Amino acid sequence: MDVKNKALLELLKKPGNNSCVDCGIESPEYASYNIGIFICSRCAMIHKGLGAHISKVKHLKLDEWEDSQVERMREVGNLAAKLKYEQRVPNCYRRPKPGDPQSILEEWICAKYMREEFSRPERQTFLSGNMEGFLMKRGKEDARYHPRKFNLSEVDGTLKYYVKETGEPKAVIALSDVNVAFAPAKLGHANSLQLSYPNKEGVTRHLFVYHDDPQTIITWYTAIRCAKLHSLQVAYPAANETELLECLCQDFTCEGWLWKTGPKPSDSFRKRWFTLDHRKLMYHENPLDAYPKGEIFLGHMMSGYSVRVGVPPGTRDDLGFTFTVRTPQRWYYLSAPTSLQRDAWIQCIDAVIDQPLTAHDKITANRLSRNKKYGNIFSR
């Protein structure tokens, strides 16, 4: 390492430079020396993909640097670059976090430096409130994907999809009730989403879609989030924005295989795919099922909701990593594949029941309690 590499490492100590300007991960090892930013190895790969006419990437320790390049890094740095390239990021836009899916990170970087969307808001097409186009949608029964037309209308507060382009929509989804999560691992496709919404009977329906172009999928995701925020602002004019932003689409807090027993102590454990979506704990036979087998609403701890390690004496406990979710209506006996996963589930559920209910949560609770299909209150 020569004196210039050492000078660069000194610059890392300046506020803002000690975490990647794009994803926030600590201790960046690379820099884009024309833009003047410090970035992590994952984001450096994406910057290289943009081409040297947009971003020129070097390793802080392993590459040779010229004086003028070091000087550029000293002049700009992460804080000043954020002021320029993130000037107008709408608050409905999902900023990437470390570990986020690749398409989110790639599109954030393209939007920032290639399309300069956040310094030129007229380029933010996802804010228009309207979007129409085709997505590949997984069939409910046959697991094959078919092109389906989707239409987003902020004015109507709906997202629709069509089986036949000219006919009636197959589903009309209220934006205030829809959640959109990234699902690349589940679908085995990099640019894929899971849309979940209550159907007419009040049962959650999951749709799985993908598009070959990452920008298209991110634009859909962002457009739905932004339109949803505006719908919520209309529905709850008294709510503050922070509260509404928490209701926006997000990836599932916790998801994975668990074993679940029936309500009787002698019932055996069955393997189920569990998904925690805000206050809704759903279980399915398979991860890509169109409908959950059951949905459990998680209320506030003061209303009789809790989660505990273990199951009551006399309940079958063959698997070892058991825990109990208590609701005022029923206790659910669950078991995780490892103690680590059990602890993660308990932590997630605890965090949810510790939160007071928002106005929107109360609507979800009412919907689930009205749903007759869920025999023993929310569960079948």
Ligand SMILES: [Zn+2]
């Ligand atoms: Zn990064």
